[in-house]
Amino acid sequence: MQLSRKADYALRAVAFIAQLEKGTLASIGKIALARDIPREFLAKILKELSRSGILVSFQGVTGGYRLARPPKEVTFLDVIEAMEGPVRVNLCVEGCHCDHEDGCEIRPFFIKQQEQIVKAMKRQNFGSINGMRT
């Protein structure tokens, strides 16, 4: 039950991009270096974040990436779901996969945990991240 390394890297990359001066673009090399992310893996992640509408990419020598919207309008949930799909803390949260839904002892617990973590991920955005560097 752990966030994937891919989603962790995506959060770190977006956090870095979110701190750039308005109008500045971040190159793959710059992000990789600043956040210790393997370059090829990062390139794949940034492409997916662009396809998901979180980043905008600009081609060319002076190209790079910027956020598609203001940092405060990009949440941790947006980035995590772009990498992993819908957050489901247990398989059965979406729908019971066995025949014991009525008397289930497990599902109610995970539905509650799911609600709490999704709420927290939705509340946390890149305009208000803790310890944000200026």
Place this chain on the structure above:
Amino acid sequence: MQLSRKADYALRAVAFIAQLEKGTLASIGKIALARDIPREFLAKILKELSRSGILVSFQGVTGGYRLARPPKEVTFLDVIEAMEGPVRVNLCVEGCHCDHEDGCEIRPFFIKQQEQIVKAMKRQNFGSINGMRT
């Protein structure tokens, strides 16, 4: 970021065993049938739960499994950690794996989520599970 199927099955198996009359043993076949768990996978899980001190196994034709301690003394965290090792909602929760600990925007969020989910898993035991059948 999802509980493994193995841990989910383990929770369901322990929930079933926790509801047995005191002194009753549950066979692999009975648990597998009652909770729709593939029998071979279940056998592996029950062995690991015994090794972790959560279950006690009895050999022989009339053998089977029972809890090693009262249901209220077995928590969801015990079972999940027996299957997956220590709960870490993100890699960096235990210790920062990059060079940005001082100004990290990501780690504080996951440390908080970690604390909350571990607390909830520790509080939830098999003597007080929701919807418990009698």
